Amino acid sequence: MKTTRNWFVVLAGIALIIGLPKILPEHSIHVAIQILLFAYLSLCWNILGGFTGQLSFGHALFMGVGAYTSTLLLLRFGISPWIGMIAGGILSALLGLFIGYLSFRYRIRGTYFALVTLAFTEVARIIALNTEAVGGAMGLYIPIQSNDLWQIKFVDKSQYYYVMLAFLLVAMGVTAWLERSVTGHKLIAIRENEDAAQALGVSL
Amino acid sequence: MTLDLILQAIATGILLGGVYSLICTGLTLTFGVMRIINFAHGEFLMVAMYASYFFSQALHTEAYTAILVVVPGLFIFGVFVFQLLVRPILSAEPLNQMLLLVGLSLVLQNGALALFSPDTRSVQSALLYSKIELGDVIIGVPKLIAFATSVAVTFALYWLLRSTELGRQIRAAASDREAAALMGINVNRVNLIAFGIGVGTLGIAGPVMLPIFYIVPNIGSFFILIAFVVVVLGGIGNFMGALVASFVVAVTESLGALFMPGSTAPVLPFLLFILVLLFKPEGLFGAKPR
Numbered sequence: 001m002k003t004t005r006n007w008f009v010v011l012a013g014i015a016l017i018i019g020l021p022k023i024l025p026e027h028s029i030h031v032a033i034q035i036l037l038f039a040y041l042s043l044c045w046n047i048l049g050g051f052t053g054q055l056s057f058g059h060a061l062f063m064g065v066g067a068y069t070s071t072l073l074l075l076r077f078g079i080s081p082w083i084g085m086i087a088g089g090i091l092s093a094l095l096g097l098f099i100g101y102l103s104f105r106y107r108i109r110g111t112y113f114a115l116v117t118l119a120f121t122e123v124a125r126i127i128a129l130n131t132e133a134v135g136g137a138m139g140l141y142i143p144i145q146s147n148d149l150w151q152i153k154f155v156d157k158s159q160y161y162y163v164m165l166a167f168l169l170v171a172m173g174v175t176a177w178l179e180r181s182v183t184g185h186k187l188i189a190i191r192e193n194e195d196a197a198q199a200l201g202v203s204l
Numbered sequence: 205m206t207l208d209l210i211l212q213a214i215a216t217g218i219l220l221g222g223v224y225s226l227i228c229t230g231l232t233l234t235f236g237v238m239r240i241i242n243f244a245h246g247e248f249l250m251v252a253m254y255a256s257y258f259f260s261q262a263l264h265t266e267a268y269t270a271i272l273v274v275v276p277g278l279f280i281f282g283v284f285v286f287q288l289l290v291r292p293i294l295s296a297e298p299l300n301q302m303l304l305l306v307g308l309s310l311v312l313q314n315g316a317l318a319l320f321s322p323d324t325r326s327v328q329s330a331l332l333y334s335k336i337e338l339g340d341v342i343i344g345v346p347k348l349i350a351f352a353t354s355v356a357v358t359f360a361l362y363w364l365l366r367s368t369e370l371g372r373q374i375r376a377a378a379s380d381r382e383a384a385a386l387m388g389i390n391v392n393r394v395n396l397i398a399f400g401i402g403v404g405t406l407g408i409a410g411p412v413m414l415p416i417f418y419i420v421p422n423i424g425s426f427f428i429l430i431a432f433v434v435v436v437l438g439g440i441g442n443f444m445g446a447l448v449a450s451f452v453v454a455v456t457e458s459l460g461a462l463f464m465p466g467s468t469a470p471v472l473p474f475l476l477f478i479l480v481l482l483f484k485p486e487g488l489f490g491a492k493p494r
Contacts, residue, residue: 053299055299055302055303102478102482106481106482106483106485108481108482108485110298110299111241111298111299111302112436112481112485114299114302115432115436115477115481116477116478116481118429119429119433119474119477119478120474120478122429122470122471122474123471123474123475123478126467126468126470126471126474127468127471129467130465130466130467130468
């Protein structure tokens with residue numbers, strides 16, 4: 001009986017999530033997309049901040065690099081964001097590796113790690129504001145005339161809702177997988193006790 | 205590039221350094237000595253500036269007179285915030301403390317946005333356009349006042365912490381809470397007063413900065429990162445170090461503005477900060493962090 005009711009709740013939830021854009025007015029859809037986006041970003045942040053306990057203020061930087069990369073590729077070269085997001089992801093990851101390598105190589109952690117990531121973000125923000133090639137203070141704008149799934153352009157907001165929902169599901173899947181994987185256990189070990197983790201052979 | 209331009213940039217930098225230092229002395233106390241990662245420091249400054257603005261508007265006086273009211277006001281506000289929010293989490297993870305104060309800063313910032321609107325405000329003052337000319341170098345009087353005040357405040361706090369009984373108690377409570385309590389120090393009371401003083405110094409910074417800067421609800425966010433940069437560069441908890449670091453940061457910035465394209469100069473303090481954290485984490489002036 002209990003399980004049947006649980007399944008009913010789950011199914012109703014899924015139906016609600018899928019049907020939401022059909023019943024919401026335009027503005028509320030925008031809010032719903034923001035909710036999904038924030039949930040997605042939190043999941044990304046959680047892998048570093050939640051699993052390993054390293055508080056990063058730099059995720060705005062990584063999101064910015066991804067967004068600028070895919071948008072510039074689309075505007076300048078007409079390359080689809082589906083490819084651009086991979087390119088942006090790789091660039092972000094490289095930058096993350098660079099900052100992470102520097103910080104952990106020089107054993108910066110805790111508060112100082114948070115401040116360093118914040119400083120890197122600030123440097124990037126000022127550079128982006130002053131570089132005309134990436135739009136400067138005006139930023140970049142993608143004009144949308146028609147629906148195009150390949151270029152992720154939609155006239156209708158609700159389509160973005162589904163795209164964002166799909167990304168969120170992928171991020172949840174990755175997080176769940178990571179939590180069960182050996183890497184995930186290592187990350188959590190670092191959070192709980194860095195020295196003990198190292199003594200047991202986790203390479204920090 | 206003429207010499208007097210460079211001299212002017214250095215003079216502007218030193219004066220701006222005075223402003224930075226005025227903001228940072230309080231942070232050196234709360235962050236540097238008490239080790240509370242006070243991310244709301246910029247918003248306390250914002251509160252001080254709005255308070256002085258409304259005070260001087262209501263009484264039609266120079267902004268500087270607001271110091272008499274805003275310093276005790278901010279002290280009480282700081283004590284209130286400490287009692288209500290900071291004290292319960294004093295022994296929590298540093299990162300959780302940081303998040304709480306980031307949260308407080310968001311609340312204050314958006315509260316100000318709702319109450320005072322995003323309009324920029326500034327005061328009119330007889331002193332506003334008065335200046336001193338030293339050869340080709342021009343020095344604005346309000347900035348000179350800010351500079352002199354900041355040096356005085358820094359020395360006063362340094363003296364307070366080094367040579368008074370209260371200062372000794374603050375340092376004792378900061379370095380080992382339990383040992384200090386065992387020595388008969390009322391740690392709660394000492395922390396409360398220290399946090400109040402740290403916030404209260406902004407009651408001086410607010411009125412002094414009012415003739416120099418426009419006030420907007422997010423003015424704190426322009427200074428908070430620089431303030432942390434300065435405190436770390438100066439060596440955690442080192443008042444004199446923070447004073448010198450303020451000048452280093454500000455002169456770097458104003459000289460950078462002369463030589464670097466567009467408005468990219470503000471990256472310099474952050475690059476300096478990253479380099480110092482990587483290679484000399486105890487700060488520019490040596491004192492080993494506890």
